[in-house]
Amino acid sequence: MAKKKSRYVCQSCGYVSPGWIGKCPECSSWSSFVEEVEESAPSAGGKKIHEPNVSAVNLREVRGLETERTKTGIGELDQVLGGGLVKGSVILVGGEPGIGKSTIMLQSAGILSGGRGRVLYVSGEESAAQIKLRAERLGIGTADISILPTNSLEDVLSALDKERFDYVVMDSIQTVSSAELNSAAGTVGQVRHVTYRLVEVAKGRAITVLIVGQVTKDGYIAGPKLLEHLVDTVLYFEGDYSRGLRILRSVKNRFGPTDEVGIFEMSDKGLIELKNYSFADDADRSVSGRVNVPVIEGTRAFLVEVQALVAPTFYQFPKRNAMGIDLNRMNMLLAVLDKKGGLNLAGSDVYINVAGGMKITETSADLALCAAMVSSYRERAIAPETTFIGEVGLTGTVRPVSNMKSRVAECYKMGIRKFYLPEKVEFDKKIEIVLTKDISSFLDMF
Structure with missing residues (x-):
């Protein structure tokens, strides 16, 4: 041997x-x-002879497990996963401490155990009594979940050998170690080895494995980058702690889209789904520097509020600060407003913020950012029923963006009736569209 x-x-x-x-x-x-x-090879018998245990199959004869999805019972989570859990898949969920990773895993385990399969919950950080207290708070204290409080990978594999489980939750991967390695739990070698063994078990036995991963101070999942390459799906939890808002984002998914998001609210009963949520503030809009703009995350449109503050600087070099958007993008828009629009902001500090903890990564909010900065600079409030949608190029032209109709529909649902757009949009409701082809004409209309 x-x-x-x-x-x-x-x-x-x-x-x-x-x-x-x-x-x-x-x-x-x-x-x-x-x-x-x-x-290592056996000490006797010469070279180790490889004995193949797999054979090639015809693609037409393959009946993939990917077609069989199981709903978790949490609509927002199912949407991020692409429709539900796939048999034999390995899902990694990362996020800051206290963001809700263990909560959503336990909530999902409670729903899955109700007639959808057997669940093994492996806890390396909490005892069975502590998990029971959390389950009682979440209202699933009587769920048929097998709890295994251990830090040993061998204990987990032994439990899977003794009984048949359909779902395994590992909370968390950094606390589990293997006796085959001498290093401590959480090290690069241990995390990689434990994850690799779990992937083997998941693929070989068609078990769905959900792994909770801790993150570093930079916001990335702790451990080697290979950890994210081994698993099938990587989900990140983000959020605004002051408002109890949680955003579940997919960054890798072999069985679904990678740009979907789920919106939750943290409460004393666990995470609550927010199906129709707006990141825009309903407060008084009679102040300058505030614009609502629709952004697309996956297949959904969200209305977010962009805030700008342009104030005279008292320093030699003006400050530029951005929260929720790329700072380089903001600097580019300031240069376009100066060069193509004739708006001199060289003597002003500029601050940009996206309310609600949302991050805008697409260019559809360029025109809204320009409108917010101009509104703050000229001290002219923008009417709450007005929005600006379009990408601003270096030449000062405003270009159309994708999914324009769904963006307009989301704005209309939230009470917006006036749109500054680079092109006409066919819409079945009565709205006002102001064509905006370039920055100079936009400033004249503003």
Whole structure:
């Protein structure tokens, strides 16, 4: 029988060492050695002969498990996943501490255990009693969920060998370690090895595995980047703690779209779905520098509020600050307003904020950002029933964007009737469209 042993490999140059060392003698990099498990050949019998255990199949004869999806019972989560859980898939959920990762996992486990399959909840951070208290608070205290409080991968594999489970929740991957490695739980080698073994089990036994991952101070999932490559789906939790708002975003999905988002609100009963939510504020709109604009996330349109503050500077170099949009994008729009619109903002501090903790990554809000900055600079409030949609180019032209009809429909639902657009849009309701082809004409109309 082959004997398993560990080795240490430099992640920079690939140098192999029998033990951990701080500095690589080959490339001189520090703290680059990661523990790995190697399968050594038997001491007798010469070379190890590979015995294939798989064979090629015809594509026409394949009956994929991807067509079989199971609803989690949480509509927003199902939408982000692309319609539900796929058998044999591995899903990684990351986010800051306290954002709601364990809450949504336990809520999903409670729903799935109600006639949709057997669930094993592996907890490396909480005891069974603590999970029971949280389940009582969420209203699923009587759910048929098997709880396994352990930090050992071997305990998890043993439980899967003894009983048949359809779903496994790992909370969290950084707290589980394998006895095959000598390093502590949470290290790069342990996280990679444990995840790899779980992927093997999921694919081989058609078990859906949901993994909770911790994040670093930079907001990325802790551990090697290979962790995200091994799994099928990567979900990130974001949120505005002051408002209890949570945004679940898909950044990788082998079985669905990668640009969907789910909106939740954190309450004492757990996460509550917000199907028709607007990020725009309903407060008094009689102040300058505020514009509502629709943005597309996946297949959904959301109305968000863009705020701008343009104030005279008292320093040699004016300040530029942006929250929720790319700072470089804001600087480009300021240059276009100056060069093509004749609006001199060189002596002003400019601050941009997207309300509600939302992040705008598309260019459809360019015209609205320009309108907000001009509104603040000229101290002219924008009517609440007005919006601006369009991409602003370096030449000062305003270009149309995709999904214009769905954007207009979302705005109309929220009471907006006047639209500054670069093109006409066919809409079945009565609205006013002001054609805006370039920045100079836009400033004249403003």
